[in-house]
Amino acid sequence: MNKNYLKKRLKYILLYIFCSIFFFVSSQDDNLKIDQFVNSFHELSNRKTPNQIYLQTSKDIYETGEDMWFKAYVLDSRYFTPSNLDKILYTQLLEEDTNKIVWQEKYEIENGFTNGHIYVNDSLTSGNYLLSVYTSHSFYKNTKKFYDTRRIIIKRNIDSKIIVKNSFNKKNYKKGDTLQLSLEILSKQEDNLYRAKIDAELWSNGEEVNHVIERSNKRGKALVNFILKKEIVNSKIKLKVVHKDKEEYINLLIPYNEDENIQFDVFPEGGNLISGLENNLAFKAVNEKGLPIDVKGILYENNKPLLELNSEHYGMGVFNFTPKVGHSYHIQLKNYSKDTIYSLPDIKEKGIQIQLKERNKDYLIFDISNNLEKPIQKIYTRVQVRGVVYNISPMLLKEKLRAKIPLKDLPQGIAEVTIFNENLLPIAERLVYVNQDKKLNIEVTPREGLYEKREKIILKIKVKDDNDNPIQGNFGLSVFDKIYEDENNKINILTYSYLRTQLKGKIYNPSFYFDEKNKNREKMLDLLMLTQGWRAYVWSESQLEGLDDSIDEYKKVVFNKLKGKIIIKGKEYQEEQFSLLIYDPVNESTSDFIFLNDKNEFRLENQQLKDAKGGYVYIKPLSSKAGSNDYNKKFKYKVKLEYPFQNINKNISNAEILYPILQIKTDKKIKLKPFKITSNTLVNEEVLLKGDNEIYRNKYLGKLDSLASVSTDYVCRYNIFNCVNHPKGTRGTRKAEIGETYHLNNGGLVKYSGSKSKFTEEDLLRKFNLTQVKGYYKTREFYQPNYDKESDPFPDSRNTLLWKPDIITDEKGEAVVSFFCSDVNAKFIGNIEGIDNNGLLGSKSFEFVVKK
Structure with a gap:
């Protein structure tokens, strides 16, 4: 072996070692760069509200005098798993038109769920209402978009007793x-x-x-x-x-020419039109109410017709063309006389384009192309879903490359695919809906059939995931007369979680994209993604950067504890250390002391509100400088509570309530008026006191009234009632006894019935320096008859046959529930929906008929 050969081989070995070290170091630097980039994005996504709340109701339409049953799912907004961050669900029911609050209560959240009940008072007028909920980690002072609400229809009577025929004198x-x-x-x-x-x-x-x-x-x-x-x-x-x-x-x-003023927008795939590169251009047409309009039009290039375009679905469509810099483009819609010419966005001379070319169960396949002068471009492709990065890959781009993005590890939902340049600046983006099959598949048997009145129905529920594995989960089920279904408001946990809360704007009829009867739903769902515009995803950087730097305690509107403090007026108490006596009159064993901080502030814990569920807890400040039994003293220190609902009303007026567009678009921001107690505000157990027949909310106030109203009535030794000649305390006077008959000073007779109360509820609380705090609202149990054990001669007119919000499937993914039909012969609908501990969601409906 000659020396030249050895030198030549050594040269190649050294070159190989050098290149390996270079690429290894370069790869390490790239990995570090990517890690820092991903961590930075995750820190940014922490600005987003941690929780979101889906509301399931027992039906869509209620009559006055009925019970409204609901279940709240408090979910982690990234992973859709039950959240343990929140303990109190602040709930309001308000008129949609007037914003008048007709109900508000606190409900306990247990392990991410609340099962609640509201009485629909007879005093409510017919119309649309909003059931809205707020928690410590779902609603903040900087909230601009509010989603945690559900529209409810309330009617005086579902069965019209008067027919009203109407006609307008003009078409528009x-x-x-x-x-x-x-x-x-x-x-x-x-x-x-x-x-x-x-x-x-x-x-x-x-x-x-x-x-x-x-x-x-x-x-x-x-x-x-x-x-x-x-x-x-x-x-x-x-x-x-x-x-x-x-x-x-x-x-x-009131009808008007909805097509007269059309809002027509175009959306280049990837975000920009690039000269010389094939582009997909999506478009959307809506009227002033936000309702979709089907349109036809022509794309013109330099004022010459280039191609025709037609909307495919809900006013949306897409066409393909290759733009050129220096050429002018506009779209003219047919059959519209006003504002029908629309210019296209500016054409970029240079850039990078992304196009979704193909998709299957395993991959998204993109074509990434460019017309830049550099022969090779280093780019990064990032895939994130709800603020979590699932994939980021460095790539070398020449003129064009085909990228395959695996779907295996992605959850169901909107994925944002973004192309970054070598400096990690975004240059193109595409929203894609992925893994629609990753959900809970719910089977209910028997699904449909014909039943007799008062017949027992046994439902067998079976839940599996997309891989056919049995799932243990938490589900809510309602069965009700189909006449109480709102056909225009088909909202479920899928449409709420995967679409409504994920995009900036309002979506028209989101249930279409989850109805398996619609065979073209996947194609139309991708068209919906194309028409969302540049960085319309609520989890994109541009949206997250618009939020405050962090979600701190001072930005919260409501809390998991009720806050309060001692207000001191007298100087003699300024240096005094106070404590609080927390007293539950129903369960005296739960009484407790709370010590205040150096600012005289305190917190009422979740357990104390739970102990007072369905009633009240009382707070009394204690100081060693005041006698606890001095009822007539004017206290110079008192408890001041922070009222959560006042804070809610103040902050919700700055937020836009986003509800899917079902029939009419409502762009107005809902501003809430100050809450006033209305006739439907429920009270607790009452105690009737003698005298002025004063009604107190509970027995404890009745006891206080007895203390405050200690009788000063007496009789003298001559049996004269409150004798003017013998004052109380003189020899021979004694206490007047109820039921006894005495002489009056004017010579008459009286049968003594006791002293009359002269104190209102507010008087008693002020007199004893007490603050009354309402505990959690106590939900009633849903009534179900059992015709196996009892017969009832009276008509059974129940229109809601079953409300069961606490179904838990076993390790086989199974559960069994049963109920009895009523005497109502009608078509009934059943809705079951729920979640598992891994964030999979599911919803299913079924129908059956009860015959005469």
């Missing part, structure tokens, strides 16, 4: 027009109703702007007239029709 209206509404008022038998009272209100953008009252004539007809002085968008007429003991409520939207 505009501002300044005179509206004439023709009405015909009929009975259920379609007889004319004479002198029916028609109370008509004109509403615009959530405010009442006019009000008239009319009467029907002998033919049952009437006319309602309004001059439309405001814009017609989001305007309606509210009708209340009363005839004798029957009444009917109707809301009528």
